[in-house]
Amino acid sequence: MKFKRLTLAVTAGLFGLSASIYANQATSASPVISANTNVQSQAVRLDFQKFQLDNGLEVIFHLDSSDPVVAVTLAAHVGSSREKRGRTGFAHLFEHLLFLESENLGKGGLDKMSARIGGSGANGSTSRDVTNYMQTVPNDALEKMIWAEADKLGYFINTVTDPVLAKEKEVVKNEKRQRVDNRPYGHVFDVVSTNLYPASHPYSWLPIGSLEDLQAATLQDVKEFYARWYVPNNTTLVISGDFDPKQARQWVEKYFNDIPKGTEVPAQVKREVKLGKTKKLYHEDKFATVPQLTQVWPTPAKFHPDTYVLDILIKLLVDSKDAPLYNELVEKQKLTSDVALFDYRSELASELFLMVTAFDGVDLDTVHNAINQGFERFEKEQFTDADIDRIKAGLETEFYQNLSSVVGKGINLADYNLLADDPEMINKEIEFIRQVTKEDVWRVYNQYIKDKHYISASFVPQGQLPLAVEGAEKANITEEKVVMGQEASFDTSKQQSYAKTPSSFDRSVEPPYGKMPVVPVPDVVESQLSNGMRVSSIYTDEVPLVEFKIRIDGGMLFDARGKSGTANLLADMLNRGTASKKPAELEKAIKQLGSKIDIYATEQSITVNGSALARNFDATIALVSEMLLQPRWDEQEFALAKSAVQSQLQQRLSNPQAIAEQKMKEIIYPVGHPLSHSLTGDEQSVQNITLADIQAFHREKIAPQLANIHVAGAVQHEQIVKSLAKLQKSWPKSALAAPKVALPKMPQHSKVYFYDMPGAKQSTLYIAQPALLATNSDFYRAQVMNYILGGGSFASRLTQQLREGKGYTYGIGSGFDASQHASLFIINTSVRTNVTYEALALVKEIVEQYSSTFTPADLTTTQEYYLKSNARRFETLSAKIGVLTNMAMLDLPKDYVQQRAKQVQALTVPEVQKLAQQHIHPDKLVYVVVGDAQTQLAGLSKLGLGEVVKLN
Structure with missing residues (x-):
């Protein structure tokens, strides 16, 4: 195996990739982009090695020794496009399930291990086409991560029981409420998808799926989905960072070889669409306060060469004050403060979105006419080669930014491998951008936008239907009814028994750490x-x-x-x-x-x-x-x-x-x-x-x-x-002194305040108290103290009990929002409406009991996370800027990271308990609830915190 450091030969003529064009490649049947003879070819390489196991698992290694960290990405070629109508949302559901438990990691799974090994926090994403699982860890934990990822792929499904499935359904439904049902314009993408694609097309539903389908899913449905798609021959593993490739290959073969190959997975067939007519829809949005117009044109799938031209075209249309669409709508007609234009690219087909959130009271017909006038100006005013070169210069910078982290490289290599069947695309795509010419831009504009049919979605505030585009028809939107007393019942606390999957060796033994990484101290x-x-x-x-x-x-x-x-x-x-x-x-x-x-x-x-x-x-x-x-x-x-x-x-x-x-x-x-x-x-x-x-x-x-x-x-x-x-x-020095502000007084006692949002599907809970400043000598130790309460994501009690135990929320956390001038201790979450009281009561109980129930095991988890995560402290340029900012704002020494590590090592359980008592005051927390007063207000009196104060 031969590895080289990433080499980048650059001049002003080198162009890069934007985040929106990670995976695009010409196909043999695609038109050829004409060459730009004014641009010299430049060498750009990101070196990697790829190999395949006998069971079909494809593995990619990329070496980057700049920091003692390594990213592990496991990507399955399954998204919502592999689902069946009536059983949607499964791919996204699995993104959740695979973090919970596996046979050998045990309950808590990868999330629990991540806290111990100083990981970045195991994370995942689900698109129409791919589900990603990724994490960055100190490089001494690489074998542990390979062991854990193999356990997820081959030794997981037996741990999914009916109570586990019921609970995670509630979490996913909370996510959908938070992202879609309980926010302005949340249903726009659903309206577009269901009207752009025929019902038989897998893009006619969203990756998050429907609540009805999720609720109807059975344990057998879930197991069949897993057996079909979560197999080595439909999966790519990428390891990127600072590691020994020879040793890593041995570990990959050891932990993954036993997992059997699955049924052959056929390649996806492109299913691009053409509209026979323009479709105009409207929706009276109870959460919107101003109107929004969305227009969407079908565009070619990922890897088509025209997608690179679209990136240039998009920037020509909206990415400057002189750009015709932006200038016409914002500068000239003053209908909005911004114009969003982006190409939403997927494996089978794509869409070009134009979204304009108008000012209060603006008729969307006026916005539509202004859009047309902007296109007319684009055709009339033209653009130059210099305009294209300027755009490509910006893309060059974005390219380097996308290479600044090992996990970013890993995700992109996996995406290219799965969707282009060619990770070398990471080195080829710049050429496609480089070759775009004026002629290509005009051809693509005429082919996909000019006089072409599109989807029009007018979202207007309730009672303001006249603002919708003329001729629009009512969109078919299904809105969930959250009913009091109909909460799902499940108990995930009981120990579940299940048969263990056979293996050629004992997988229950967690691998040891490797050599302790040396944390760099930047100069x-x-x-x-x-x-x-x-x-x-x-x-x-x-x-x-x-x-x-x-x-x-x-x-x-x-x-x-x-x-x-x-x-x-x-x-x-x-x-x-x-x-x-x-x-x-x-x-x-x-x-x-x-x-x-x-x-x-x-x-x-x-x-x-x-x-x-x-x-x-x-x-x-x-x-x-x-x-x-x-x-x-x-x-x-x-x-x-x-x-x-x-x-x-x-x-x-x-x-x-x-x-x-x-x-x-x-x-x-x-x-x-x-x-x-x-x-x-x-x-x-x-x-x-x-x-x-x-x-x-x-x-x-x-x-x-x-x-x-x-x-x-x-x-x-x-x-x-x-x-x-x-x-x-x-810039001469003046007599101005730094501002001084009075610190707020601590409340005498807790109180609950309620802001009514009629019909809300969720209640937003915002709980706070004044706290210590970031310049306080106790501040960092107080942050560390909060890790198990709510700062440690899945390692925290708030997450474990409200999300993992009860399924009340998609996410919850606590922390000190502090500077040298002001500070609050804050707990923040959104929960489904019909458990508002139960969620608040549980938060109150957890906070009240925290200091007295903090254990030696909690301290060990906290110390392991803070000490081991230091290896990731300086990885990216942004991280380095963060270090410099902390030093300046808080007057910290150059080696403050190492000094703080000593503070963490020296902490004891009694000290953490004392810090909690000193800096978190359960009897003085202020509770603000934003939700549906008609169903939730009266019940909050049971909290025992006096009469609830109405804020509106």
Whole structure:
């Protein structure tokens, strides 16, 4: 076997892949894309080795020794397209089931093991075509992961019993409610799928399936599905990262060879569709507050060469202020604040989605007409080769970003292998992007969009049907009725007995750890400039890319009373052109470099996030300097920015999570406190803000002595400082001090507040109390203390009892949302409506008992996770930026990760119990519930926390 480090020979003519085009390849029957003679061919290689076991399992190894971690991806070529009508949602159900238990891992399965070995948290995904299981772990746990993945594939199905199936059905149904039934526009994809595809097509239903089909599924159905599709010859295993390939192959053969080959799985046949007419549908959406129009055209399946052309076409249409669709709808007609256009690609067929969420009260016929006008402008105004080259430069940067983690490489290699039957596609696709020409773009536009039939879906707020597109017919949408007293009954706590699958060796013995990985300590270089800016950097040349962050302390904390939202609007305006560049010109200058620059406000900062090719870092920082110090202050752009915020505020009225968070702020913080407001402000405060207010904020509240600049990537510190020379000279130090805010008082006792959302399928539970600041010497240990309560995902009691034990929720967690200025301890989840009281009562009980029931076993699990997960601490550029940010915000030393490890090692059970008693106060928690008051409000009095306060 021969392995090489990833080698990337790059020039300005090299183009990359966006996340939306991971798996596309020409087929022999496809048209040939004409060559672009202006682009020189460049070498790009990601080396791997592939082999196959006798049972058909295909295995791919990719070596990356930059960090002591390894990612393991197990991907099955089964998604919703392999399901039968009437038994939909099975592929997604299996994504859940395979984490729960297997014969030799025992109850808790991979989730439980992940906590012990310092994994990233075992995760999965289900698409129409593939189900992925992936995790990144320290490389000393590789044999354990191979053992565990083999156990899932060959030694799992006997552990699925009727109670296990009944419970997981409830979890999946909660996920569907959260993603689809209980949110605005949640049914859009269902409306599109059922009307674009004939009933016989497997894409006519969504991967999450229907609640009726899930409820009807029997244990025998589940076992038959598993036996058919979860077999080695329908599965790919990818191992990517820092490991010994010879040893890894021996382990793969040992643990997977015993699993028998399944029935042959035939290749999927492309089933692209053509519409005979345009179909217009509407839905009165009880959760929507503003109208949304979606138009969808059928497009070719993955691997068709036209998909690469579509990536260029999409960006030409919407990905700049000058782009005709964006410009027409946003800048010119002011109907919306954004336009979304994307190609949803799958193995058998694909769809091009155009989604416009309009401003309040806008007639969707007006939006439809504006879309047509945008297409007319596209045809009339044309575009140039330079426009295409600019787009390809941006794709180059995205390509490198997609290679920044070992799990990203693993997922993509598996996808190419399963769907293209060729993992080498990871090295071929750039050529397809590189060859796209103007002629290809016009051909594809005419072939798939111009004058072609499409699906139109008008989603309008209830009672606002006149806003729907003229001629639209009512969409057929089945909405679940959640009935009190009809909860499923099951008990998964009992030990289940089952026959064990024969094996040639004893699989019940968990493999040992390998050699302990050496956790790298990155070389952090720091300096302070003459104007007070602090600069820190970590050099790495793994890819020719740089990421950076400039964090300016203050943000919303500096908003004037009655004008909350000022910092947010200022940050938006800093993105909208400079004194010498109109907004479109600034955008073009950034994209020509293949860079990204985004300025945004948080509650406690103004932040600049960016990335660039290393060779373009100087030029990118020059643009950042111009944006920060020489804003354009355009009245028209300011009006657009305010309109966008006002639309956001309108949409937040239908977002249960946003409502819960805002109401909690108003309860915890006193009137007038800056943190009692939303970052975006409210309707009245935004109305009050003038452009002069924005200019004054910029002049008085943006200061270099409050700025920290963090850089990670292939640029040395000396060059970084040199690149900042102009910013340093043009941005003088001022007398402005860091903001100071009063800490909120701890509530005297717990209280329950209820916000009514009539007809809600779920209740959002947001529980909080004031907590210790991130600068407190106890803060990190308090975070560690919370791991078993709610910070450890499937290792936590909240998840184990509310999701795994009761099936009340899809997810729940707890944690300290803290900075140097403010902090809350928060528990957050959404549960099905008819168990609102039961869920709250259980959360209350778990929190009350936590400190007294924390055990030595809990401490061991916590310590193993925190100590072993340090191997993953510095893997990506974003992770390195995170380390630098922590150091600056919290005044931490360069070796703080190692020092924190010593704190974790020294923890005792009594210390954890004391930390819980000091920093979590069950009798002072504030409970905010957003749900259906008619069915749930009265029952909450049983919590014993006094009369429930109605918030609306």
